[in-house]
Amino acid sequence: MQLRPALNSAIERLTSQCVPSPRMNAELLLMFTLDCDRAHLYGHPERELTADEVRRYDEALARRTTGEPAQYITGHQEFWGMDLIVTPAVLIPRPETEHVVETVLELMPLWRGRPGPRPLAVQHDRADVAEEPIPRIVDVGTGSGAIALALAKELPSAEIYATDISTAALEVARANAAKHQLRSRVHFHRADLLSEIFSDLTPEPSASGQPSAGLPRGEFDFVVSNPPYVGESEEDQVQLEVRKFEPRNAVFAGPTGLEVIERLIPQACEALRPGGWLIFEISGTIAEGVRGLLAGWDDVVFKNDLQGIARVAIARKPS
Ligand SMILES: C[S@@+](CC[C@H](N)C(=O)[O-])C[C@H]1O[C@@H](n2cnc3c(N)ncnc32)[C@H](O)[C@@H]1O
Numbered sequence: 001m002q003l004r005p006a007l008n009s010a011i012e013r014l015t016s017q018c019v020p021s022p023r024m025n026a027e028l029l030l031m032f033t034l035d036c037d038r039a040h041l042y043g044h045p046e047r048e049l050t051a052d053e054v055r056r057y058d059e060a061l062a063r064r065t066t067g068e069p070a071q072y073i074t075g076h077q078e079f080w081g082m083d084l085i086v087t088p089a090v091l092i093p094r095p096e097t098e099h100v101v102e103t104v105l106e107l108m109p110l111w112r113g114r115p116g117p118r119p120l121a122v123q124h125d126r127a128d129v130a131e132e133p134i135p136r137i138v139d140v141g142t143g144s145g146a147i148a149l150a151l152a153k154e155l156p157s158a159e160i161y162a163t164d165i166s167t168a169a170l171e172v173a174r175a176n177a178a179k180h181q182l183r184s185r186v187h188f189h190r191a192d193l194l195s196e197i198f199s200d201l202t203p204e205p206s207a208s209g210q211p212s213a214g215l216p217r218g219e220f221d222f223v224v225s226n227p228p229y230v231g232e233s234e235e236d237q238v239q240l241e242v243r244k245f246e247p248r249n250a251v252f253a254g255p256t257g258l259e260v261i262e263r264l265i266p267q268a269c270e271a272l273r274p275g276g277w278l279i280f281e282i283s284g285t286i287a288e289g290v291r292g293l294l295a296g297w298d299d300v301v302f303k304n305d306l307q308g309i310a311r312v313a314i315a316r317k318p319s
Contacts, residue, residue: 010026111277138271147162220271223277229286231258232252275318296318
């Protein structure tokens with residue numbers, strides 16, 4: 001079978017099975033099957049597919065018609081310009097989560113001008129940044145590593161930690177860090193939020209191979225997170241694809257959706273230095289509940305996403 005008819009018949013098949021964006025999905029899965037880009041698809045419409053390619057394309061389409069997200073079939077998702085490995089052990093990183101990364105970067109100039117003692121640059125073993133202040137950041141519930149790796153890429157001097165309760169997710173995050181040459185930049189740890197961060201978060205050796213110093217409480221400048229925040233009570237409003245294929249503990253927090261955030265906020269307060277920022281993703285549904293939980297914090301602001309929905313909660317630990 002030639003490429004063009006194979007693509008057209010795939011679009012028809014996905015359309016008839018009510019798969020959203022059938023052309024985009026058919027193209028994506030064909031590019032994955034043939035290991036080529038879109039230009040190749042449209043530049044070689046008469047290319048003859050081998051029997052093996054036809055079989056593998058058919059298999060990928062069959063999986064997609066069951067509702068399995070294309071990203072789990074191809075094993076890839078782009079986030080912050082990085083091609084990330086995704087498996088069913090991790091949530092597929094969403095574009096709106098990039099607002100969390102953007103927020104940290106926007107706050108950096110303010111952080112650089114902050115008063116008080118600065119962390120010692122020597123902990124990085126990097127002579128070139130010896131005079132630079134080093135932001136210490138922890139990404140809670142890192143999943144594929146999306147937020148932690150984007151920040152590691154953007155902030156070469158930052159000291160970055162990432163935790164997740166799922167060992168399988170951490171394996172994916174570590175693989176992504178290695179893929180993007182950021183393995184020595186992010187310390188990954190299995191933990192229940194930040195509850196074991198001080199005792200259990202034994203730092204891995206630094207880039208130089210030397211063990212890094214332990215982490216005293218109250219020494220983080222930023223706690224960032226995209227925690228599970230969907231309530232089980234709103235489960236029927238969640239796309240079937242998400243419910244059926246994405247890890248349940250990455251999506252649902254408990255009956256109301258606030259349960260994980262409720263635990264995260266006091267733990268973040270303990271982890272942060274005075275004046276440090278807590279930045280986490282939310283949905284419009286829980287915004288008011290989150291505002292209540294942040295009573296006592298300074299500078300509480302909600303940032304909207306491109307749809308005008310409250311998407312990022314920002315709060316500062318009182319100095
Ligand atoms: C919404 S996903 C976010 C994944 C990734 N940060 C992203 O933005 O794509 C939430 C993540 O939190 C993790 N998680 C859930 N409960 C947790 C807990 N109690 N402690 C640590 N991580 C948790 C899940 O395993 C999942 O990887």
